Amino acid sequence: MRGREWHTEHDGVTESLPVLHMSALETVVVTSALALVAARWLPRRIRRRTSVGASVLVFVSGVALVWSSVRWQMMPVLAGAALLLPFAVAAELRARSGRPSRGTRWWAVAPASLACLCLIAVGPAAAWALPVPDFPALSGPFAVGTRVVQWTDADRPEHATRDKDDRRAVVVQLWYPARESPPDARRASYLGRTDREADVVSDALADYAGVPGFLLDGLTRARTRAVADAPVAHGDGRFPVVLFSPGLGGVRTQNSAWAQELASHGYVVAALDHPYDSAAVVLADGRTVRTKVTATGDADRDEALAAKWTAVRAADLSFVLTQLDRVARGEIPGPVSGGMDTSRVTVAGHSVGGGAALQAARQDSRFDSVIDLDGFPHDPDAEPFPQPVLALTQDVRGDIDPDYIPRLTHVLSLSSATSYRLTVPGAAHLTFTDAPLYLPPVESLIGSRGRTEGPRLTAAASLAFLETTLRDQPDNLAAALAAYGDLTVHAPRGGT
Incomplete structure (x- = not known):
């Protein structure tokens, strides 16, 4: 079909695209990186827990991804996460030391959040555009x-x-x-x-x-x-x-x-x-x-x-x-x-x-x-x-x-x-x-x-x-x- 609607078949099942063509580990990295971006904009009562959980998850899954031979499509995701992690860690250290949190105006934070979000979004987009080929299931008896x-x-x-x-x-x-x-x-x-x-x-x-x-x-x-x-x-x-x-x-x-x-x-x-x-x-x-x-x-x-x-x-x-x-x-x-x-x-x-x-x-x-x-x-x-x-x-x-x-x-x-x-x-x-x-x-x-x-x-x-x-x-x-x-x-x- 023309335009943005595409179709694929897997084991006789027809499904609509887009399909992101990412592994489970890559999906975890992208999801945790997005959660790290979103944490800054969540209500204060859940911001810290979300930020800590996302930081741990993106660090562990990122190291595992690099260890298992990372695809180039995931490099912008890791870069975006790497830019966010120091701020999340610094905020957690201040909270643990009892020092008051320094508030930052939303308009000062928004450009950095948007830049990191764009970096992270490049990964799934590139994985969709240039995937590892997934060969269709065979229909013959052999x-x-x-x-x-x-x-x-x-x-x-x-x-x-x-x-x-x-x-x-x-x-x-x-x-x-x-x-x-x-x-x-x-x-x-x-x-x-x-x-x-x-x-x-x-x-x-x-x-x-x-x-x-x-x-x-x-x-x-x-x-x-x-x-x-x-x-x-x-x-x-x-x-x-x-x-x-x-x-x-x-x-x-x-x-x-x-x-x-x-x-x-x-x-x-x-x-x-x-x-x-x-x-x-x-x-x-x-x-x-x-x-x-x-x-x-x-x-x-x-x-x-x-x-x-x-x-x-x-x-x-x-x-x-x-x-x-x-x-x-x-x-x-x-x-x-x-x-x-x-x-x-x-x-x-x-x-x-x-x-x-x-x-x-x-x-x-x-x-x-x-x-x-x-x-x-x-x-x-x-x-x-x-x-x-x-x-x-x-x-x-x-x-x-x-x-x-x-x-x-x-x-x-x-x-x-x-x-x-x-x-x-x-x-x-x-x-x-x-x-x-x-x-x-x-x-x-x-x-x-x-x-x-x-x-x-x-x-x-x-x-x-x-x-x-x-x-x-x-x-x-x-x-x-x-x-x-x-x-x-x-x-x-x-x-x-």
Whole structure:
């Protein structure tokens, strides 16, 4: 919904926002700090008790918060409390010594109280605007496991380096249907296998976005719904596969909510980090590879670069499918060996990753269908291809990007299967990623669909498409997709 009304879903329950996204300890610190401000304005008979109680509580909880690794959002709260505490302590010492209390005019106290109140209010506001992402509950019948692997393509040189012996390496994170883990099993970190990797990736994403690193420190604290290395679930047959390529400068985990939801419904999702393209890739040997992808500002030059980056990504996707097929056949070790059906595969991506998915499908007939999440096709040699496509787009006005929809429509018309373009009302480019879970709810950034509605809708529409293209479900796909936005059906040439 638009404006200030937002909705989120937790375990099937819809609730209204704002939600402050603060821990119990943070809530205690804020509440006691507010009580300390309010104590000065209470009737004299209860002022002292309130001031003493609030002072003790804010001191103890503040020390505990700092000891447990305080978030930057709480620093203004602690600063406001620190300004108030000396006055509260001084007043209590005077009272205990029997010295008369020195009265202060209200108009002299009001500015200081207001300043401290503003400092304290910054904390909850910042926690609401930039929260630690809380991943929605999974709706499928399976729990979800995850594991990260790295594969090197011995047949392909790494063109981003000058070392002629350097081969192209790709880091892949798998989300898969898993057996239920014990209740105390630790859920996997969002951004990396280790705290160091999470810090490196978070800093790289902030650098790429041009914002201070501390603004995204909530990402390093986030835990997903998946459990690392959980045992693979037993299903009826093997699980279909979905490959995913992130956006330009994005990382393999940027669509974790989407990937986990698909895995909970019986799909193996393999998301790629593209070295020298993704914001940061931490390799198995400990090296960190930062992005070398930058725009020049020249439209023709940038389009040529985008076509080059897209081609590299398309080759990465085909290589990873080859490796997954080897895992499925038991030729190389892998976390879902024997559980994947690599004869049923969809290739997907967001932004430039969506363009790479379209190009990979055209070049590699092993892909059965394509999901393009608001991605511009950059393939300069677009030709007819046999796979159906689901393209989810924001409502792009022609004066903002006049080439996008015509170019996408042309590519969809080249498919010899029925394809679908779903325009999602209220969506922005990042609506189709995890970004709504942790960025400020600003319409130009994440759209107007709230914290969880964008990721939920993206997964629901993707599942409807996957059930039809990979599992041959007889449902009316057009009717199912139309429930999520404005649908345009692209019938194959010669079709109706």
